[in-house]
Amino acid sequence: xxxxxxxxxxxxxxxxxxxxxxxxxxxxxxxxxxxxxxxxxxxxxxxxxxxxxxxxxxxxxxxxxxxxxxxxxxxxxxxxxxxxxxxxxxxxxxxxxxxxxxxxxxxxxxxxxxxxxxxxxxxxxxxxxxxxxxxxxxxxxxxxxxxxxxxxxxxxxxxxxxxxxxxxxxxxxxxxxxxxxxxxxxxxxxxxxxxxxxxxxxxxxxxxxxxxxxxxxxxxxxx
Amino acid sequence: xxxxxxxxxxxxxxxxxxxxxxxxxxxxxxxxxxxxxxxxxxxxxxxxxxxxxxxxxxxxxxxxxxxxxxxxxxxxxxxxxxxxxxxxxxxxxxxxxxxxxxxxxxxxxxxxxxxxxxxxxxxxxxxxxxxxxxxxxxxxxxxxxxxxxxxxxxxxxxxxxxxxxxxxxxxxxxxxxxxxxxxxxxxxxxxxxxxxxxxxxxxxxxxxxxxxxxxxxxxxxxx
Numbered sequence: 001x002x003x004x005x006x007x008x009x010x011x012x013x014x015x016x017x018x019x020x021x022x023x024x025x026x027x028x029x030x031x032x033x034x035x036x037x038x039x040x041x042x043x044x045x046x047x048x049x050x051x052x053x054x055x056x057x058x059x060x061x062x063x064x065x066x067x068x069x070x071x072x073x074x075x076x077x078x079x080x081x082x083x084x085x086x087x088x089x090x091x092x093x094x095x096x097x098x099x100x101x102x103x104x105x106x107x108x109x110x111x112x113x114x115x116x117x118x119x120x121x122x123x124x125x126x127x128x129x130x131x132x133x134x135x136x137x138x139x140x141x142x143x144x145x146x147x148x149x150x151x152x153x154x155x156x157x158x159x160x161x162x163x164x165x166x167x168x169x170x171x172x173x174x175x176x177x178x179x180x181x182x183x184x185x186x187x188x189x190x191x192x193x194x195x196x197x198x199x200x201x202x203x204x205x206x207x208x209x210x211x212x213x214x215x216x217x218x219x220x221x222x223x
Numbered sequence: 224x225x226x227x228x229x230x231x232x233x234x235x236x237x238x239x240x241x242x243x244x245x246x247x248x249x250x251x252x253x254x255x256x257x258x259x260x261x262x263x264x265x266x267x268x269x270x271x272x273x274x275x276x277x278x279x280x281x282x283x284x285x286x287x288x289x290x291x292x293x294x295x296x297x298x299x300x301x302x303x304x305x306x307x308x309x310x311x312x313x314x315x316x317x318x319x320x321x322x323x324x325x326x327x328x329x330x331x332x333x334x335x336x337x338x339x340x341x342x343x344x345x346x347x348x349x350x351x352x353x354x355x356x357x358x359x360x361x362x363x364x365x366x367x368x369x370x371x372x373x374x375x376x377x378x379x380x381x382x383x384x385x386x387x388x389x390x391x392x393x394x395x396x397x398x399x400x401x402x403x404x405x406x407x408x409x410x411x412x413x414x415x416x417x418x419x420x421x422x423x424x425x426x427x428x429x430x431x432x433x434x435x436x437x438x439x440x441x442x443x444x445x446x
Contacts, residue, residue, distance in 0.1 A: 062381065062431035064388035067424050070399055075420035078413055152289070159292035160389070170294060183306040187299050191291065198290050 005185050009176060013193050016172030021197055023086065023168070024155040027093030031154060032147075034094055035101025042102070043109055044127070053102070060099035066160050068092050073164055085164040093154055100150045108143030109135065141212050148205035152198060169193050229418040231409045241419075244401030245426055248387040251318050255387070256380050258319070259326030266331025267338065281331070288328040294389050296321045301393045314395035322383060329379055337372040338364070370445040377438040381431045388427070398423050 038053040060068075073088045083091065112135050120134035121127075162171035173190040177183055232238050266284075269277040288296075301317040304310045312320070341364060349359040391399045402419040409415045 058432060058435070059428060062385075062435055063424055063427045064385040066388045066391060067399065067420070067427055070402075071420040071424050075417040078415070078417040156292040159294040160392070163392075170292075170298075173298070177302060183302050187295075187303045190295055190298070194291060194295060202290075 001188065002182065002185055005180075005182055006189060009185075009189065012172050012176065013169065013189050016167060016169040017193050017197060019166060019168040020155070020158050020161075020170075023089045023093070023161065023166070024158045024197075026090045027097055027158070028151050028154050030090060030094040031097025031101045031150070034098030035103075035105055038098060038102040039105035039109065040131075042106065057099040057102055060095050061103070065092060065096050065157050066163065068095055069160060069163055085166050088164055089158075089161050089166060093157065096157065097150065097154045100153065101147065104143050104146035104150055105139065107146060108139035108141075111142045112138045144212055145205070145209055148201070148208070152201055152205075155198060155201065156194075229422075231405065231412055231415050232418060232422060237405050240401050240405065241398055241422065241426070244396065244398035245423075245430075247315075247395065247397045248390060249384065249430070251315060251322065251390065252380075252384040252387045254319055255322040255326050255383050258323045259330045259379075259383070260376070262323065262327040263330030263334055266327050267334035270331060270335045271338065281328075285328045285332055288325045293321065293325055293386050294392060296325065297389060297393055314390055314393045317393060318387065318390045318395065322387060325386075326379070326383055330376065333372060333375045333379065334368075337368045337375070340371055341367050374438040374442040374445070377434050377441070381434045381438075384431055384434075385427070398426070 038057060041050045041053040044050075069088060069092045072083065072092055073085065076082070116134055116138065117130065120130035125134065158168060159170045161168045162174060165171075167175075169190060173186050177186045180186070232241070266281060270281045272278055297317060300321050301312065301314060304312060304317075345363055345367065346359055349363045354362070388397070388399070390397055402423055406416045406419055
């Protein structure tokens with residue numbers, strides 16, 4: 001292991017980590033939004049749209065991100081639909097993540113006690129109010145562990161962005177490896193970089209889950 | 224008159240070539256799934272062991288697999304092992320090693336979860352009825368464990384199938400690579416890339432979707 005080599009390339013890895021983190025974050029945020037919309041379309045059985053949402057979820061969950069990215073980046077421009085590499089990264093990650101997030105929200109919504117839904121309707125809440133004040137907060141509490149698992153999954157998936165010629169962590173490491181031949185140092189730094197990104201996310205997940213258990217929504221925790 | 228790009232897939236043996244490329248990753252996935260089930264049993268028994276050391280060992284293994292993107296693990300084995308141990312593994316061998324390392328931990332954790340989810344009183348009631356230890360295992364524990372395990376194991380298998388697409392990144396000639404070769408041959412056909420990548424996308428979907436449906440069906444029936 002060559003310490004000076006490692007130290008001199010810390011800035012490269014920092015810029016790579018920034019790309020990984022930034023586009024991972026964009027992807028996660030867009031996935032959450034898309035997931036929520038799809039899940040609500042299915043929950044309220046909005047005519048036609050809930051079929052589209054279901055079809056999309058099946059498509060996205062049953063194909064690899066790498067293949068989705070190739071289609072977006074190398075396939076679509078040939079029929080006149082052209083995106084930049086950065087846009088492809090965010091669209092691809094959102095396409096994949098939206099389906100997983102939607103499933104997480106769905107299992108949360110399904111876990112809400114029917115009595116809660118009916119009670120909300122009985123005191124005269126509209127469907128929208130019922131969702132906003134009664135159902136969704138409880139569903140979110142149960143969905144949080146799955147949502148965080150998806151966040152970690154999506155950040156890990158960003159490692160294929162190098163096929164879009166983006167200088168993310170993976171591509172930085174690959175470039176250094178082929179140019180310098182210091183494979184061990186390069187891979188060591190790659191591991192450390194991913195750990196430094198993912199450990200805080202995992203710690204945050206544990207923290208939030210612990211707080212939520214205190215919250216005790218509805219009667220499921222009142223015993 | 225120019226024909227549609229999709230027609231190139233039916234020229235000569237192009238479609239068979241694509242399927243051949245797909246088989247490369249599928250075969251890797253099948254080997255990985257088989258080995259993961261086998262080693263997963265061992266892993267689960269270590270996780271449930273009374274002694275501390277094997278448990279800690281497996282926990283660390285599981286965390287490594289959860290935190291490191293599979294692509295990073297692939298790089299470590301494919302490029303790193305050659306450097307450190309002088310092991311010059313080809314892409315497919317590295318892929319089997321890495322995906323089995325990952326699959327074993329995930330499968331082991333699923334088996335552990337399924338085993339521990341069975342309430343103690345099941346074993347105790349069976350013992351009270353006078354069943355021998357082997358009978359308890361065969362007639363009480365295994366059927367119940369399988370019901371919980373099977374849907375999750377099928378889901379993990381589709382994840383393994385999707386993840387094996389990553390071998391593209393370590394120079395294995397798989398379906399995307401074959402697709403690129405076909406596109407290269409038909410460079411006069413402007414929308415060739417669109418159709419080739421679209422068909423690869425669909426092929427993955429056709430393979431993974433039935434498994435997803437099966438897992439969901441089993442989950443519903445056995446829940």
